[in-house]
Amino acid sequence: MDASGPEPRAVSAEGVSVAAKPAAARKRGGAASRPARLVFPFSAIVGQDEMKLALLIAAVDPAIGGVLVFGDRGTGKSTTVRALAALLPPMRAVAGCAFACDPGRPAGLCEACRASSRRVAVQVPVPVVDLPLGATEDRVTGALDIERALAEGVKAFEPGLLARAHRGFLYIDEVNLLEDHLVDLLLDVAASGENVVEREGISIRHPARFVLIGSGNPEEGELRPQLTDRFGLAVEVRTPKDLPTRIEVVRRRDAFERDPRRFVAAWAREEAATRRRILAARRLLPKVRVTDATLADTAKLCLALGTDGLRGELTLMRTARALAALEGDAEVTVAHLRRIAAPALRHRLRRDPLDEAVAGTRVERALAEVLPP
Amino acid sequence: MQDAGSPPAVDAAADAALAACLLAIDPVGLGGAVLRAAPGPARDAWLGLLRAGLTPGEPWRRLPLGIPDSRLLGGLDLSATLAAGRPVAERGVLADAHGGIVVAAMAERMETPTAARICAVMDAREVAVQRDGLAARQPADFGLVALDEGIAPEEVVPAALRARLAFHLDLTTLPPAALRGDAAAIRAARQRLPGVTAEEGLVEALCGVAASLGVEDLRAPLFALRAARAAAALAGHAVVTKEDAGLAARLVLAPRAMTVPMDDDAQPEPPPEPEQPKDETPRDDQPERGPDQQELQEILVAAAKAALPTGLLETLQLRDAARKRQGAEGRAGQRRNAALRGRPVGTFAGPLRAGARLALVETLRNAAPWQAVRRRENAAGPPIRVRMEDIRLRRFRHQTGTTAIFVVDASGSAALHRLAEAKGAVEMLLADCYVRRDQVAVVAFRGKAAEILLPPTPSLVRAKRSLAGLPGGGPTPLASGLDAAAALAAETSRRGRTPLLVLLTDGRANIARDGTAGRPVAEEDALSAAAPIRAAGIAALLLDTAPRPHPYAKRLADAMGARYLPLPAADAARLSGAVAAARPAG
Numbered sequence: 001m002d003a004s005g006p007e008p009r010a011v012s013a014e015g016v017s018v019a020a021k022p023a024a025a026r027k028r029g030g031a032a033s034r035p036a037r038l039v040f041p042f043s044a045i046v047g048q049d050e051m052k053l054a055l056l057i058a059a060v061d062p063a064i065g066g067v068l069v070f071g072d073r074g075t076g077k078s079t080t081v082r083a084l085a086a087l088l089p090p091m092r093a094v095a096g097c098a099f100a101c102d103p104g105r106p107a108g109l110c111e112a113c114r115a116s117s118r119r120v121a122v123q124v125p126v127p128v129v130d131l132p133l134g135a136t137e138d139r140v141t142g143a144l145d146i147e148r149a150l151a152e153g154v155k156a157f158e159p160g161l162l163a164r165a166h167r168g169f170l171y172i173d174e175v176n177l178l179e180d181h182l183v184d185l186l187l188d189v190a191a192s193g194e195n196v197v198e199r200e201g202i203s204i205r206h207p208a209r210f211v212l213i214g215s216g217n218p219e220e221g222e223l224r225p226q227l228t229d230r231f232g233l234a235v236e237v238r239t240p241k242d243l244p245t246r247i248e249v250v251r252r253r254d255a256f257e258r259d260p261r262r263f264v265a266a267w268a269r270e271e272a273a274t275r276r277r278i279l280a281a282r283r284l285l286p287k288v289r290v291t292d293a294t295l296a297d298t299a300k301l302c303l304a305l306g307t308d309g310l311r312g313e314l315t316l317m318r319t320a321r322a323l324a325a326l327e328g329d330a331e332v333t334v335a336h337l338r339r340i341a342a343p344a345l346r347h348r349l350r351r352d353p354l355d356e357a358v359a360g361t362r363v364e365r366a367l368a369e370v371l372p373p
Numbered sequence: 374m375q376d377a378g379s380p381p382a383v384d385a386a387a388d389a390a391l392a393a394c395l396l397a398i399d400p401v402g403l404g405g406a407v408l409r410a411a412p413g414p415a416r417d418a419w420l421g422l423l424r425a426g427l428t429p430g431e432p433w434r435r436l437p438l439g440i441p442d443s444r445l446l447g448g449l450d451l452s453a454t455l456a457a458g459r460p461v462a463e464r465g466v467l468a469d470a471h472g473g474i475v476v477a478a479m480a481e482r483m484e485t486p487t488a489a490r491i492c493a494v495m496d497a498r499e500v501a502v503q504r505d506g507l508a509a510r511q512p513a514d515f516g517l518v519a520l521d522e523g524i525a526p527e528e529v530v531p532a533a534l535r536a537r538l539a540f541h542l543d544l545t546t547l548p549p550a551a552l553r554g555d556a557a558a559i560r561a562a563r564q565r566l567p568g569v570t571a572e573e574g575l576v577e578a579l580c581g582v583a584a585s586l587g588v589e590d591l592r593a594p595l596f597a598l599r600a601a602r603a604a605a606a607l608a609g610h611a612v613v614t615k616e617d618a619g620l621a622a623r624l625v626l627a628p629r630a631m632t633v634p635m636d637d638d639a640q641p642e643p644p645p646e647p648e649q650p651k652d653e654t655p656r657d658d659q660p661e662r663g664p665d666q667q668e669l670q671e672i673l674v675a676a677a678k679a680a681l682p683t684g685l686l687e688t689l690q691l692r693d694a695a696r697k698r699q700g701a702e703g704r705a706g707q708r709r710n711a712a713l714r715g716r717p718v719g720t721f722a723g724p725l726r727a728g729a730r731l732a733l734v735e736t737l738r739n740a741a742p743w744q745a746v747r748r749r750e751n752a753a754g755p756p757i758r759v760r761m762e763d764i765r766l767r768r769f770r771h772q773t774g775t776t777a778i779f780v781v782d783a784s785g786s787a788a789l790h791r792l793a794e795a796k797g798a799v800e801m802l803l804a805d806c807y808v809r810r811d812q813v814a815v816v817a818f819r820g821k822a823a824e825i826l827l828p829p830t831p832s833l834v835r836a837k838r839s840l841a842g843l844p845g846g847g848p849t850p851l852a853s854g855l856d857a858a859a860a861l862a863a864e865t866s867r868r869g870r871t872p873l874l875v876l877l878t879d880g881r882a883n884i885a886r887d888g889t890a891g892r893p894v895a896e897e898d899a900l901s902a903a904a905p906i907r908a909a910g911i912a913a914l915l916l917d918t919a920p921r922p923h924p925y926a927k928r929l930a931d932a933m934g935a936r937y938l939p940l941p942a943a944d945a946a947r948l949s950g951a952v953a954a955a956r957p958a959g
Contacts, residue, residue, distance in 0.1 A: 078496060132501040133490045134442040139503035146506040146742050147459050153749045161503060174489045199762055239589050247580045250594045
């Protein structure tokens, strides 16, 4: 996030004004002067169509609620998520705001932005923030600025990763290895859309709405059902089995590593096209129609699968709309439902130990029953 | 399909030495190596060779077992911070090793979270520090040598880490004197490496070889490609030759083989092998595969086959089972984490409560930076001000014992054939349990129902006595036996011990749950009784006592999620190996 301009001030609950830290980028890390490493282009990723589609849908409609990516190791999960970061079109934000507030939505502004009389809008890149393994809680939620506490004895809030990810994406690799207390924290923030930090007798509250992307290998540990439910879409990723695809994956990876600049330049046009597709889809999204018949179909499908609660239907409907928008269609059809049913529903099925079928096949079975081609 | 130029017999020592040289030439590209060897001259020679090949000044760091995050990834250097009055970061081992080599000791005992952190750093090639109020990105390009001191086949370096290291070497039988190399040649090769090119078709050939060896992970052909280039640089070739590619196939692909190509006896679960690409797949945008390419692939496959470890399939079975057990650790571990005694494993934040033990040093560390602020608020007060949010409590992991539940088929069919031998096998297993201080229980089923002959007891003498006195005869109520076993396993879990089911049967079920006779219903019932065992993740082992193993027994084992071992094939070593592999990781 670029931040320039007057120093923003976050306000604590007791009315004690606490000077918030200026541009985080300047202070972050001794190695900040390193040139940014080039990222493997999203459009150049071979295969993994389900995962790429899910990420594009999340980019079109962030309210869908996150993407869970499960798969064997070495299938390019992290590569694709990082590639998405480079692909996303920039967004409008209030200049100098630590939380990158949206100037077009006055209701969602943080306290500092609301308090300031003049807000300048700038284009900033959409944040895709990594939650690295081994992160401590104070860096995730934000805490007091340790430097100022030591040097000046002053309490200043230093925003954490949740603040940086606001209006963007939070990526957790190996999400099934995440420590319990961090999982609890994320569940809380995801539910309320707000992050509350209480330390040293002050209380800070700031907006924190982001798309959660989690990837992992299910063999290494199970995910709590409460956390799984938070994700809108769940995709499975497997190493390609056919030889030509495997060869192409290895070839492209090798070409990228030997000359990243040339590789990225070669794919720049496709990347720009994908970016335009996302923008067009976002514009079309509010106008996409969902007929009553389609709503009935989603309900029938969820009933047949026995998904818990209504979240399955809601998610399915939203994702189908986003998919239709991506395809440029003005109305959601059964074909859209069929394509997106598995990612939207496979992680919401009640576990039946006697039913040996994998979740994906159960969804396919239900689809064949309820929505015959 | 050997042609006249078939590869010579594999010289394992020379290959291992070459692996060290290649790793020194391109440590970051090749990721590193798994070195399976007991501590000794061979391992030291290999490490010495690697170190000699590095440029002087390149870091060489040791990663001890059980390293905490603060040392691995870095964090706040508390004393320097307090002295300087501003946050001073402490670099972790991984960032310190930038541009060099990390040597991980006793890597087969590395915990999953540590391995996951190392993998994340190796993938991103930087350490993303988000700890203790510090946010930093430190470059971390290094090669990792994992020292594997495991002896049993199931003691292996975590799979996630293994996948990111190009070479998997076994030095146990190699003479140390043979591990020699030329440091100057290595340095010259490094200069040549960027200029090495690979001919068209090398990528295809390596992918083809990987596919025919059943290697799923796509990192493997990529590593092989880089190894081939490094080998060419070492040999002074401007273009990768067949010998260079063959060496890469032997070093990188053969140790990862999951199936033996063109050899279809006794394969446990052959992964779907792709069709021979020469004939089937449409090659629209690929260049035409000439005969040279086919020949290259065949040569590489032959080279890899020659280097396949002996006893591969058996090792794979055991390793597979071990991996499955490791996967179940996540859940079981949670149960034990709330323990109040046992081995300390880190700390967690929380209010002081009865029985919790304070981690004094961590608590003070957390309180230290804020003392100035707190003093300013309130000048009068204790010299050290600790608030509730600073408190850290010790977390313990309680090693629970195992209870081995023997579920014995004492029916007529089994008695007739194998009960005597089965009892001998059980005695051997009991001896194993004695060594590990397990508890033992015995459930027997015959006639119409199952009964618990011996509730869980640490007394192995009683176990032996109850088995010796076991009568044989009658029909086989397999489903009831499984139900009783599952119930006993659940109770064992509740009591805080980990259950291990050892089922001895010939699988000839003929009594259903409700007592009616009839094989089909009985078999169905047994399968449905097996499903909850699998769902609960209970470790299990099925010893098939039939003289000729029937496929139903294997089906039952799969339904239970159990390891399957036919008794005729089980000799002493395999038996204890099988039980050890089925045993839950503790």
